[in-house]
Amino acid sequence: DGGITQSPKYLFRKEGQNVTLSCEQNLNHDAMYWYRQDPGQGLRLIYYSQIVNDFQKGDIAEGYSVSREKKESFPLTVTSAQKNPTAFYLCASSTRLAGEGNTEAFFGQGTRLTVV
Amino acid sequence: AQKITQTQPGMFVQEKEAVTLDCTYDTSDQSYGLFWYKQPSSGEMIFLIYQGSYDEQNATEGRYSLNFQKARKSANLVISASQLGDSAMYFCAMRRPSGGYNKLIFGAGTRLAVHP
Numbered sequence: 001d002g003g004i005t006q007s008p009k010y011l012f013r014k015e016g017q018n019v020t021l022s023c024e025q026n027l028n029h030d031a032m033y034w035y036r037q038d039p040g041q042g043l044r045l046i047y048y049s050q051i052v053n054d055f056q057k058g059d060i061a062e063g064y065s066v067s068r069e070k071k072e073s074f075p076l077t078v079t080s081a082q083k084n085p086t087a088f089y090l091c092a093s094s095t096r097l098a099g100e101g102n103t104e105a106f107f108g109q110g111t112r113l114t115v116v
Numbered sequence: 117a118q119k120i121t122q123t124q125p126g127m128f129v130q131e132k133e134a135v136t137l138d139c140t141y142d143t144s145d146q147s148y149g150l151f152w153y154k155q156p157s158s159g160e161m162i163f164l165i166y167q168g169s170y171d172e173q174n175a176t177e178g179r180y181s182l183n184f185q186k187a188r189k190s191a192n193l194v195i196s197a198s199q200l201g202d203s204a205m206y207f208c209a210m211r212r213p214s215g216g217y218n219k220l221i222f223g224a225g226t227r228l229a230v231h232p
Contacts, residue, residue, distance in 0.1 A: 031217055042120070042207055042222030043161075050217060058219070090161060094218035104151060105218045107161035 002027045006091050006108035013078070013085070013115050021076045021111045023091035030095065032074035033105065036060060037088040046089075049074055078113065086115045118143045120208050120223035127228050129198045136183070137193040137226045139208030145169075149211040150191040151220065152182065156204045164206075167191055198230045 004025045013019045025032065031050045035043035045058030049068040063082025068074055074093075078085045089112075092105040119142040129135040141150065152164040167175045167182045175182045183192040195202055205227050209220040 033217075033219070035222075040125075040224065042209075042224050043220070044222075045219060048217055048219060088159060090159075092161075092218075103218060104163040104166060105161075105220060106163070107153075110159040112159075 004091055004093055004106055004108035006089075006111050008111060009109065011111055011113045013113065015115055016080045018077055018079050019085075019113065021078070021089055021091075021113070023074045023076065023108060024072055025074075025091075025093045025106075025108075026072060027093055027106060028071075029093035029106070030071070031093060032068070033092040033094075034058075034064070034066065034074070034076045035090045035092065037090060037110075043090060046076065085113055088112050118145075118210060118212055118221050120210055120221055122208055122223035122226050124226045125224075127226055129195075129228065129230055131200060131230055131232050132197055134194060134196045135198055135228065137195070137206050137208075137228065139191045139193065139223060141189050141191060141208075141210050143189075143210065145213050147213065150182070150184070151209045151211065152180070152191075152193045153207045153209060154202075154204045155207060155225070161207070165193065195228075200230050200232060203228060203230045 007022045033048045034046040037043050047066040049055035065077045090110045091108045094105040121140045148169045150167045154162045165177045165180045167184045179196045181194045205225045207225045208223045212219045
């Protein structure tokens with residue numbers, strides 16, 4: 001089955017530690033995205049990437065880093081510089097838009113990160 | 117600045133009745149796309165329906181329809197014949213002009229509870 005796999009589902013981190021969230025897709029999508037969701041709020045864009053070895057900062061990139069060494073994979077590292085990392089993290093992918101049209105983003109199941 | 121507003125934090129509906137979830141948006145762009153996603157308690161985001169800014173007809177997908185009023189900048193979701201499985205968070209989102217990306221701005225969401 002095609003889809004997006006995020007792992008782990010739950011992650012606990014001690015303050016001051018870096019942690020990496022995994023995101024893999026087998027949909028052959030060019031674009032991948034990381035979003036953060038806080039309780040009672042919508043999603044906010046952290047980073048996005050359209051091709052291998054290229055990625056762009058989203059609205060809340062501070063304290064996060066990403067890599068795109070393979071088309072299928074877009075891991076997110078939450079660094080110790082992120083002041084409030086406890087949140088729900090969602091990875092998404094989509095086809096590259098040729099213009100106006102319905103090309104929805106497909107989402108993974110999410111990773112819930114808790115700093116202890 | 118682009119913004120999505122969902123003014124209903126929570127809604128209740130009786131099973132088999134219709135319900136409307138409100139969404140207003142703010143943008144100065146002529147070309148944009150509007151999406152509705154459903155988020156069950158498991159966390160994944162499920163695409164429901166899409167409306168392009170140049171679409172003349174309201175979008176429909178099964179029991180979901182989008183009441184698009186461009187002049188009022190509103191894109192309300194109508195769910196007909198509600199089912200217990202419709203209980204979830206619902207997010208309205210707008211695609212920003214993005215040079216080929218599917219970057220989305222999300223509203224804060226509406227929690228829908230369907231009662232038997």
